[in-house]
Amino acid sequence: MFNALGKYMRAVWYFMTFRVDKASESLRMNPGVISANYDRIISDKRERLNQYKDAIAAMIAQEETKKEKLKQLTAEIQNLEKLREGAAAKAKKIVEQYHGDPEKVKSDPEYMKCQAAFRDFSSTLTEKQKRVSEIEEDLKALVANVNGHKTQIQTLMRELEKLKEEKHDTVADVLSAKEEKQIADMMSGLAMDRTSEELRELRELRQKASANARVSREIAGMDTARAEAEFLEYAKTSEANDEFDQLIGLAGKKEAAAPQQTENRIPEA
Secondary structure: OHHHHHHHHHHHHHHHHHHHHHHHHHHHOOHHHHHHHHHHHHHHHHHHHHHHHHHHHHHHHHHHHHHHHHHHHHHHHHHHHHHHHHHHHHHHHHHHHOOOOHHHHHHOHHHHHHHHHHHHHHHHHHHHHHHHHHHHHHHHHHHHHHHHHHHHHHHHHHHHHHHHHHHHHHHHHHHHHHHHHHHHHHHHOOOOOHHHHHHHHHHHHHHHHHHHHHHHHHHHOHHHHHHHHHHHHHHHHHHHHHHHHHHOOOOOOOOOOOOOOOOOOOOOO
């Protein structure tokens, strides 16, 4: 019993699933639904495309920031190189003052100050040059990525335009296929087109209107007058035929008219 009940429930489930699937398929095949689905897909793609553009815009902004930083570091490096050259030039002057005596030169406070500044400038210059190299590498990669994404954006925009055209082509194809199916089903007797039914009703109304007009004419005496005219035409034709028969001797002689009887009058006295 439980097995039979289980089979029955499965059968009902399969039947309901089939009906739902068929209804869903029929709804999806509706041209209006297809057009609306395309509009939704196009809208979603356009929204993602705009997000993609925003991300690329952020990358371009980052690129500009790095370029500005690179420009700033380049200026700082140039300044450090000049400062270092100045410290070295000043130290050289001190050496000349002491005629190259190492002990006196190294013990001179100004020389030691120039030496310390030169070391600081050189160390800072090395760090900034390293930073410049890193930024330049970052910029190369960033520019390559931005250019690649720009190309991808252009491709996606072309695909979006093609999708708009595909929407109209798909709706037209579905409508054409639907009409062809209706015509084929009508010819095979599988379906009845509502248009044909309406045409049949219109033709029946036309016949009914003609019949009503005929009845109205008969009531108004129009058909009677037409019948009398037809009878008169037949009468004229018949008289012409009789006259023709008499002329050629086919018709029998007419009986002579009986002589008028003379009334016996009593002579007056």
